Amino acid sequence: MKLYEYSIRRIFLLIFVLLGVTILTFYLSRIVLNPLGAYVTERTRPEAIPAIEKRLGLDKPFYIQYIIYLQDLVTFNWGWSRVAHMPVIEALFYRFPATVELAIASFIIIILVGVPLGIISALKNNSVVDHAIRIFSLTGISIPVFWLALTLQYSFSYLPKVAGLPSLPSNGRVDALLYQQYPVNRITGLMIFDSLIQGNFIIASDALLHLILPAMTLAFLSIGAVTRVARSSMLEVLRQDYISTARAYGLPERMVIYKYALKNAMIPVTTLSGLLFGGLLAGAIITESIFAFPGMGQLTVFAISSNDSYTIMAFTVLASFIYVLINLLVDIVYAKLDPRIKY
Amino acid sequence: MKSRQTRMFLMDLKFALTLLRKNKLVVSGFVMVLFFIFLALFGDFIVDPNIAKSVDYPNALKPPSWEHPFGTDDNGRDIVAMVVLAAKYDLAIALSVILASIGVGILVGSVSGYFGGIIDEVIMRITDIFLAFPGLVLAMAIATVLGRSFTNLMLALIIVWWSGYARIMRGQFISEREKPYVAAAKILSVPSWRIIFRHILPNAIYPMLVVLTMDMGGVILTAAGLSFIGLGPSPFEPEWGSLASRGAVYLFQAPWIIFFPGIMILFACLGFNLVGDGLRDVLDPRLRR
Amino acid sequence: MLLSVRDLIVEFYTYRGIVHALNGVSFDLDKGEVLGLAGETGSGKSVTAFSIQRLLPANAKIVSGKIVFDGVDLLELSEEKMREIRGQRIATIFQDPHTYLNPVFKIERQFLDVLKYNDPEIKALENKKEAERIAFEKAVEMLKKVKMPAPERVLKMYPHELSGGMKQRVLLAMAYSLTPDLIIADEATTALDVTIQAQVLEIMKELQKEKNLSVLLITHDLGVIAENCQKAAIMYAGRVVEIGDVKKVLISPKHPYTQGLLKALPRTDKEVELVGIPGTVPDLVNPPTGCAFNLRCPYAKEICRTKVPPYTLEEGSTVACYLYGGK
Numbered sequence: 004m005k006l007y008e009y010s011i012r013r014i015f016l017l018i019f020v021l022l023g024v025t026i027l028t029f030y031l032s033r034i035v036l037n038p039l040g041a042y043v044t045e046r047t048r049p050e051a052i053p054a055i056e057k058r059l060g061l062d063k064p065f066y067i068q069y070i071i072y073l074q075d076l077v078t079f080n081w082g083w084s085r086v087a088h089m090p091v092i093e094a095l096f097y098r099f100p101a102t103v104e105l106a107i108a109s110f111i112i113i114i115l116v117g118v119p120l121g122i123i124s125a126l127k128n129n130s131v132v133d134h135a136i137r138i139f140s141l142t143g144i145s146i147p148v149f150w151l152a153l154t155l156q157y158s159f160s161y162l163p164k165v166a167g168l169p170s171l172p173s174n175g176r177v178d179a180l181l182y183q184q185y186p187v188n189r190i191t192g193l194m195i196f197d198s199l200i201q202g203n204f205i206i207a208s209d210a211l212l213h214l215i216l217p218a219m220t221l222a223f224l225s226i227g228a229v230t231r232v233a234r235s236s237m238l239e240v241l242r243q244d245y246i247s248t249a250r251a252y253g254l255p256e257r258m259v260i261y262k263y264a265l266k267n268a269m270i271p272v273t274t275l276s277g278l279l280f281g282g283l284l285a286g287a288i289i290t291e292s293i294f295a296f297p298g299m300g301q302l303t304v305f306a307i308s309s310n311d312s313y314t315i316m317a318f319t320v321l322a323s324f325i326y327v328l329i330n331l332l333v334d335i336v337y338a339k340l341d342p343r344i345k346y
Numbered sequence: 347m348k349s350r351q352t353r354m355f356l357m358d359l360k361f362a363l364t365l366l367r368k369n370k371l372v373v374s375g376f377v378m379v380l381f382f383i384f385l386a387l388f389g390d391f392i393v394d395p396n397i398a399k400s401v402d403y404p405n406a407l408k409p410p411s412w413e414h415p416f417g418t419d420d421n422g423r424d425i426v427a428m429v430v431l432a433a434k435y436d437l438a439i440a441l442s443v444i445l446a447s448i449g450v451g452i453l454v455g456s457v458s459g460y461f462g463g464i465i466d467e468v469i470m471r472i473t474d475i476f477l478a479f480p481g482l483v484l485a486m487a488i489a490t491v492l493g494r495s496f497t498n499l500m501l502a503l504i505i506v507w508w509s510g511y512a513r514i515m516r517g518q519f520i521s522e523r524e525k526p527y528v529a530a531a532k533i534l535s536v537p538s539w540r541i542i543f544r545h546i547l548p549n550a551i552y553p554m555l556v557v558l559t560m561d562m563g564g565v566i567l568t569a570a571g572l573s574f575i576g577l578g579p580s581p582f583e584p585e586w587g588s589l590a591s592r593g594a595v596y597l598f599q600a601p602w603i604i605f606f607p608g609i610m611i612l613f614a615c616l617g618f619n620l621v622g623d624g625l626r627d628v629l630d631p632r633l634r635r
Numbered sequence: 636m637l638l639s640v641r642d643l644i645v646e647f648y649t650y651r652g653i654v655h656a657l658n659g660v661s662f663d664l665d666k667g668e669v670l671g672l673a674g675e676t677g678s679g680k681s682v683t684a685f686s687i688q689r690l691l692p693a694n695a696k697i698v699s700g701k702i703v704f705d706g707v708d709l710l711e712l713s714e715e716k717m718r719e720i721r722g723q724r725i726a727t728i729f730q731d732p733h734t735y736l737n738p739v740f741k742i743e744r745q746f747l748d749v750l751k752y753n754d755p756e757i758k759a760l761e762n763k764k765e766a767e768r769i770a771f772e773k774a775v776e777m778l779k780k781v782k783m784p785a786p787e788r789v790l791k792m793y794p795h796e797l798s799g800g801m802k803q804r805v806l807l808a809m810a811y812s813l814t815p816d817l818i819i820a821d822e823a824t825t826a827l828d829v830t831i832q833a834q835v836l837e838i839m840k841e842l843q844k845e846k847n848l849s850v851l852l853i854t855h856d857l858g859v860i861a862e863n864c865q866k867a868a869i870m871y872a873g874r875v876v877e878i879g880d881v882k883k884v885l886i887s888p889k890h891p892y893t894q895g896l897l898k899a900l901p902r903t904d905k906e907v908e909l910v911g912i913p914g915t916v917p918d919l920v921n922p923p924t925g926c927a928f929n930l931r932c933p934y935a936k937e938i939c940r941t942k943v944p945p946y947t948l949e950e951g952s953t954v955a956c957y958l959y960g961g962k
Contacts, residue, residue: 016474023475031491128693134371141623145563145615149574150590150608153597161598242692244734250690251729252749252809253722256714262748266739285480289571293594304575307490319487323479330478342739342793365650 010335017331024323029072032316033065076320082313086305091317095299100192101176102298105221105291106283108214112222113229114276120226121233121272126260128238136230143227152220152293159216172213174295181209217294221287225279232275237268274337281329285322362628369627375620382614385433393427398584407600417602419592425606428584432607435496435585436614440565443503444558450504451511452551456542458512459519470516476509482568489577496579499572503565514557518550556629559622563615570611586611636703637849638664638687638817643700645682645691645873652920656682656695658873658927661946664817664866667847671860671881673896674870677916680853681730683870684821687851688727689717705816722753726810730822732802736794742805743790746774746812753813777808781838800831807835811842818843819851824859836863857900861885869893872917872927879952889954891932926956934958 047055056062060071075081079092087094124136160173172178176194185205187198195214198206240246241264249259291300299318306314366372385392402422410417416425458469476484485506492498522528523546531541570587572578578588586607593603645657657679664670672680685691687702689709702709704725709717729735737745750757750770757773760766771790778786781804794802803823810818820839824832840863843850852864860867860881867885868878869892877890888894895912914931917923923930929939938957946953947960 019471020474020478023472024478027475028487031487137371137623141616141619142612144560145567145612145619147567147570147574147587147590147608147611147615149571149587149594150604150611153594153601153604154608157597157601244729244731245737247685247690248729248735248806249737249745250718251688251721251727253718253720253753253813254748255718255752258748258752263737263740267737270739282480285483288482288486289575292575303486307486308576310490312490315487315490319479319483322483326480327478340739342795 006335006338009338013331013334017327020327021324024320024327025073025076026069028316028320029069031319032312033068033072081317084302084306084314084317085311086309086314087302091314094302094314095317095321097192098297098299098302101194101296102287102291102300103284104176104193104195105214105217105287105296105298106280108218109221109225109283109287110276110280112218113225113279116222117226117229118233118269118272121230122237122265122268124230124234125237125241125268133234136234140227140230143223143225143230146224148220148224148289149293151223152217152290155216155220156293171216172209173216174213176213176297177206177210178213182206213296217287217290217296220290220294221283225283228279229272229275233268233272236271237264240264240267243267270337270340273340274333277329277333277336281326281333284329285326365628366624369624371620372624375617375624378613378617379621382433382617383437385430386437387434389430389433393424393430395431397423397427398431399582407596407603409600410602416606417600419589419603420596420600425589425602428589429586429606429610432584432586432589433610433614435579435583436566436569436611439496439500439503439569439585440562442500443507443565443569444561446500446504447507448511448554448558450508451515452547454508454512455515455517456519456547456550459516460523460538460542460546462520466516470513473509473512476506477513479506481506482571485568485572486575486577489572494577494579496583496585499569499577499579502572502577503569506568507561507565511554511557514554515550518553519546522546522550553629556622556626559625560619563618563622566611566615636663637666637668637705638851639701639703640683640687641701641703643683643686643702644698645679645686646696646698647692648694648696649920654919655922656873656919657686657700658922659943660700660870660873660875662868662875662878664849664851666816666849668866669843669850669852669864671864671867672851672853672870673855673857673860673867675855675916677919678870679873680855680870681821682873684727684819684851684853687819688721688725690721719753722749723755723813724815725817725819726813726815727819727821728803728806728810728823731826732799732806733794733826735806736802738794741791741793742797743771743774746790746805746809747771749809750774750812773812774808777812778805780811780842781808782834783808799827800835803827803831803835804838807838807842811846814846815848817849817851819853821853822855823852825854825856832859839863857885857896869896872922873919874927874955876928876956877952877954883950883952887950889949889952889959890928890956891934891958892928895931 053062060068063071081091081095083089084091084094089097120136120140124133127133156173159171161170163170185203187194187201187203187206190197190200194210195207198204198210241260246259246264249263250256254263287298288300288303290296291298292304295301299321303315303318305311306318366376389395400421400423402418405414405418405422406420408414408418408422414424414426416429418424419428454469454473458466458473479487485502488502488505489499492501519542528541528545531545536545566586569578569585570590573585573587574591574594576591578591579585581588581592589607590604590611593600593605593607596603640663641661643657643660644655647654647656660679660683662670662672672683674680682691682695685695686697687704687709689712691697697710700710704720709720712720736742747767747770750773751766752758754770754773757766757770760769774790775786778789783789783801783804789797789801789805794805797805818839823839824835827835836859839850842848852860854860864881866879867881868875869884869890870876871892877884877888877893884893885897888897892912895910898907898910899912901909912931917927917930923940925938925940925942926932926935926944929935932939936957944955944957945960946955948954949959
């Protein structure tokens, strides 16, 4: 009941934040950036401009323009994407599942590697192992994404291919020729999921291979953060008095660590992972573009290189909406996990 | 009283420094950072800055050799020279973004945290809006709108970066303002601004050192990323990210173009992160037993 | 003799240097006896308790000494054997009930886990469900014993939903459910309100009488010792400076430090001027040579600054001070 009230309050606050977000994007796209630019070319006759302005509502005061902007947002009338040759909203939704698939894949790697490393690091505090893990995770947060992506591409895809060895694919979601041979009907847009439920294991495994390099790239960047948080919260928890209680009352060390300490230590890790997942969903712009992975991020990079401001701003709004929603979910889950939280 | 406090602080500092010196990881991080700063300050004297603007097509895309240890780029420019010349742009971005952001963060956070109430509420809701964007995405949107240039890149990063600091500073101020020394200052009717800046700020900013150090690396990375997707400065202001982004096209013919600038970014960031991580250990009183 | 601690030396390795936390602690505890261990913060009372349980933090080391419990030196035992001793023979009740219960598990889970690993009867059960049920019943029964209202409901709650006194009773119930021979109560009532403190002490007294338990009662409150203990030991800078019958120690203290402590205590029976002990507690990284109290002692002699005083028997109390013995 309390949790329910807390959630309602948070959703209420969220509306304010989202309104603020739209004010900011409105300001950026309509006032700093002249929206006429998207419609006026060298061939437009000067006398036609007022008509275009009228059509776009640019002759009206700002607050009316903002209301129109909001109306358009809510009715999914997000403008025309020049790079995708279709309405922006359609382009983004068409590409969203690819981003989700990549986000899930890298998230799984992050958790499976990051959490155990952090725990080991904490249990072997100040040992050689701890230092090695520390350097590994600090390297992860220090490495430029594009550099890592290109290095992986070069060493796992290009070099083996040149040497005639088996190599990992480094472009796109699936091999195009193979896909023509064994097409998959789009159901959810998650290619691995779709091909699996249609019994198409060839495409499923090929899509999985295509995910490896981009997912590894994204994962490596965030493993460090998860490891560090897992380590420090585990260390913190192991210092707590209730751990002494568990030991003093004769519980085996195994149980003290993996049951009593772990559940406490995982609370901050859960929060962080939620935020990371939100970040991943909001688009892995650079990684997608390097691996030609057809998600929202790749579209955005195309849009940047051809000055397609509608697509860029639409992506910005969508990314922040997703991010905020995930944040909200994380907070609610956090409140549920930690019974001490007072709402 | 004051002198005792200062003495304690100095003792603390001396103690912290001894601890840091003992930590090999921190020392190596510190060396990396010093090397980076050295390149940034003296790069223009070590190599001829005109190389950045030169074009030498016959020598383009040469692999590493004795003459060009890191090879040459698509304009035939020596990569070692370019990497050295670029250091100052990266340091400039990192320093100015961090300093400006923490400045704004302190101002906003302190007012919000110290006065509380409706002021706090309004300021924090505005901050929330900025925090509602994934960092790179907002920076990207702003950089697109402002247009491509070195200053706009910095501006975009500052607009993204201040909000996090504002929130942390507010938290610090809220916990500090309840402490007895603030009450004492209020009773002696010390003016608000003086309490904020002379009394609370030094205590509140101390724990920020770790975040600030590690964020130096974060800014360099984000700037390089933006540069890479085409929102960076012009090729005549050769920041490491933009150097690397030129190389992406030639990845398979001339991987060295992207490799060496990338390594430089990695080392500079790793340096800051190692120092910051060590600082965290030393400053954390719970780890000091 | 149930517990006998001999010349226990414990050091902590910190960034500041080696902290000499215990410098040769010795005392005995008989079956059914309640021994009060008193001293200022940092005198080593809690370190002594943690050493007996072998629960010192990783940066601490037991340098030398013996802790003989029921004929066995605890310091020689394997970790697994020690775990069994901890669960089944020596129970500890800690200082602050607010932090000694795991916040993210319900009381039920924490209580039942302790029973399942340590109660011989429940451990023997093959059927997991059956074991849970019997453990639950036992938990309820134990909570009733510590006069907990509505024990079934309490078991379904999280620690933060209970008051301090209730949490301490939960910990008491957990400790006594294991039918230990020795209870170490480490400042077990310090964090509680005075009235609740009295209730908890009363419960502890009853349970102690019922099972004829030995109790090591650690506190800085000499009043608590006077009311609950048969014997009292006074610690200073990692050493027991005086130990003996509680009446003797508190009424006619021998060691200058004990005398000082008692003079600093307010009294209700007569008007006396309160006198503090001059100076401060010594820094245990660089402890003074000789008797650790020599810098604050009004009677300090030359020998006090060079040699650690041995124990001598003086009117039934054992004292470590050159004022007594071979004068």
